[in-house]
Amino acid sequence: MNVLNFVNAFFSDSAHWHGYDGIPQRLSEHVQYTLLALVLAAAIGLPVGLLTGHTGRGGNAVAFIATAARALPSFGLLVLIAVVVGIGLLPVMIPLVVLAVPPILVTTYEAVRSVDPAPVDAARGLGMHETRILFRVELPVALPLVLSGLRSAAIQVVSTATIAAYVSLGGLGRYIIDGLYQRDYEKVVGGATLVALLALVTLALFWAAGRFAVSPGVRRR
Amino acid sequence: MNGFFDIPSDLQNTYSGLIGLHLREALLPVLAGLLLALPVAQLCVRFRWLYPPVLGVTTVFYAIPSLAVFVVLIDYTGQTELTVMIPLAVYSLVVLVPAIVDGVRSVPQETLAAATAMGFGPVRRYLQVQLPIAVPAILAGLRVATASSISLVSVGALIGNQGALGNLLADAQKYDRPELAVNSVVTTAVLAILCDAALVLARTLLTPWMPRGTRRRGRNGTTPPAEQPAATEAAR
Numbered sequence: 001m002n003v004l005n006f007v008n009a010f011f012s013d014s015a016h017w018h019g020y021d022g023i024p025q026r027l028s029e030h031v032q033y034t035l036l037a038l039v040l041a042a043a044i045g046l047p048v049g050l051l052t053g054h055t056g057r058g059g060n061a062v063a064f065i066a067t068a069a070r071a072l073p074s075f076g077l078l079v080l081i082a083v084v085v086g087i088g089l090l091p092v093m094i095p096l097v098v099l100a101v102p103p104i105l106v107t108t109y110e111a112v113r114s115v116d117p118a119p120v121d122a123a124r125g126l127g128m129h130e131t132r133i134l135f136r137v138e139l140p141v142a143l144p145l146v147l148s149g150l151r152s153a154a155i156q157v158v159s160t161a162t163i164a165a166y167v168s169l170g171g172l173g174r175y176i177i178d179g180l181y182q183r184d185y186e187k188v189v190g191g192a193t194l195v196a197l198l199a200l201v202t203l204a205l206f207w208a209a210g211r212f213a214v215s216p217g218v219r220r221r
Numbered sequence: 222m223n224g225f226f227d228i229p230s231d232l233q234n235t236y237s238g239l240i241g242l243h244l245r246e247a248l249l250p251v252l253a254g255l256l257l258a259l260p261v262a263q264l265c266v267r268f269r270w271l272y273p274p275v276l277g278v279t280t281v282f283y284a285i286p287s288l289a290v291f292v293v294l295i296d297y298t299g300q301t302e303l304t305v306m307i308p309l310a311v312y313s314l315v316v317l318v319p320a321i322v323d324g325v326r327s328v329p330q331e332t333l334a335a336a337t338a339m340g341f342g343p344v345r346r347y348l349q350v351q352l353p354i355a356v357p358a359i360l361a362g363l364r365v366a367t368a369s370s371i372s373l374v375s376v377g378a379l380i381g382n383q384g385a386l387g388n389l390l391a392d393a394q395k396y397d398r399p400e401l402a403v404n405s406v407v408t409t410a411v412l413a414i415l416c417d418a419a420l421v422l423a424r425t426l427l428t429p430w431m432p433r434g435t436r437r438r439g440r441n442g443t444t445p446p447a448e449q450p451a452a453t454e455a456a457r
Contacts, residue, residue: 003293070369071414073372075372075390076375076402079402080405155284162288199280200281
C-alpha cells in the first residue's frame with residue numbers, strides 16, 4: 001500500500017501508453033482544455049486589467065468582479081451548465097474561464113497600477129501617446145507580475161481541468177474519475193501524478209517565458 | 222421555481238443543515254491551514270533559504286486535483302468529512318504561507334528596531350508588532366483561501382455525499398432536477414460572498430489605524446505590498 005507503487009504500476013503498464021485512453025491522448029486533451037481556457041481568460045482579464053491599471057480607475061469594479069468570480073464554485077457551475085445545456089465543451093470552459101479570470105485580472109491591474117510613476121511621467125513628457133506609454137513603458141515593467149498572475153491561473157486551470165471528465169469529456173481527469181468508480185487507485189494516483197507533472201512543466205514554461213520576455217533591467221531589481 | 226428548496230430525502234439533511242455542514246467543511250480547514258501556516262511562515266521569515274523550496278513544494282501540492290486527493294485518502298480516513306477537509310487545509314496552507322511571509326517581511330526595519338529598543342523580546346515583537354502589521358496581507362490570503370475552500374467542498378459530492386451543498390449537484394443529475402443545481406451554485410456563491418464580507422469587516426476592525434472607507438490612493442501614493450492582493454494571488 002504505497003502511493004509510489006501505484007505510480008510505478010500505472011506508468012509501467014503498457015496499456016496506458018496508447019489508444020484513445022492512452023496517456024498521450026489524455027495529456028493532449030488536457031493541454032487543449034487548459035490552453036483554450038487560459039486564452040479565453042487572458043482575452044478577458046488582460047485587456048481589462050491593463051486598461052483599469054493604466055487609468056487607475058475601476059479598481060473597485062475589478063475587485064468586485066474578482067470576488068464574484070471567486071465565489072462561484074467551479075464544480076457546481078460545471079454540473080449546472082451540463083444539466084441545463086447538455087454535455088459538451090461549454091460546461092467545461094465556463095467554470096475554467098471563471099476560475100482563471102480573477103488571478104489574471106487582479107494581478108494585471110495591480111501590476112500596471114504599481115509601476116513607478118516617474119518613468120511614466122517622463123514618457124508622457126516626451127510626448128508619447130497613451131497607448132504607447134501602456135505598451136512600451138508600463139507593460140515591460142509590470143511584466144513579471146503580469147506573468148505571475150497568468151502562471152497562477154494556469155496552475156489552477158491545469159488542476160481543475162480534471163473535472164471535464166465528470167461530464168464525459170477526456171483529459172487527465174478521466175483516469176481520476178474512472179479510477180474512482182472502478183476502485184482502481186493505481187489509475188487515480190497515476191492521473192494525479194500526471195496532473196502534478198503538467199503543473200511543474202507549466203511552472204517551468206512560465207519561468208522560461210519570464211527569462212525570455214522580461215527585460216534584464218527590470219529583472220535585476 | 223418549483224421545488225427549489227425541496228431537498229431530496231437521500232441527503233438526510235435540511236437546507237439549513239446543508240449550509241451549516243458546508244460552512245464547517247470549508248472553514249475548519251482554513252482555520253487549520255492558518256494555524257499551520259503561521260509557524261511555517263515564521264520559519265521561512267527566520268531562515269530565508271527555506272522559503273523558495275517551501276514555495277516550490279506547496280505549489281506542487283496545490284496542483285494536485287482535490288478529487289484525486291479525496292480518492293486516495295478514502296483508504297485512510299474513509300468516506301468522511303475528514304477526507305474532504307484534509308486537502309482543503311493543505312490548499313489553505315499553500316495560499317496562506319506566502320501571504321503571511323510577504324506580510325511579515327513588509328514590516329519596516331525601523332519599526333522592528335523601535336520595538337527592540339522598547340525592550341520587546343522576539344515573541345512579543347512577533348505577536349504585538351509583526352503580526353498586526355501583517356494583518357492586511359494575511360486577510361487578503363484568508364479571503365482567497367476561504368473562497369476556494371467553500372467552492373471546493375462541493376467536489377466532495379463525488380466521493381459519496383461528502384460535499385454538503387455539492388450533494389445537491391449529484392441529485393440534480395440523478396433526479397433530473399436542474400433547480401437543485403441552481404440552488405447549490407447560488408447558495409455556495411452567497412456563502413462565499415458573505416464570508417468574504419465578514420473577512421473584509423474583520424480587517425477593518427483589526428486595523429483601526431488604516432484609513433476607513435473606500436481609500437482613494439493616487440497613482441503615486443505608494444501602496445505597501447501588504448495591501449496588494451496581487452502579491453497573494455501571484456504566489457499561488
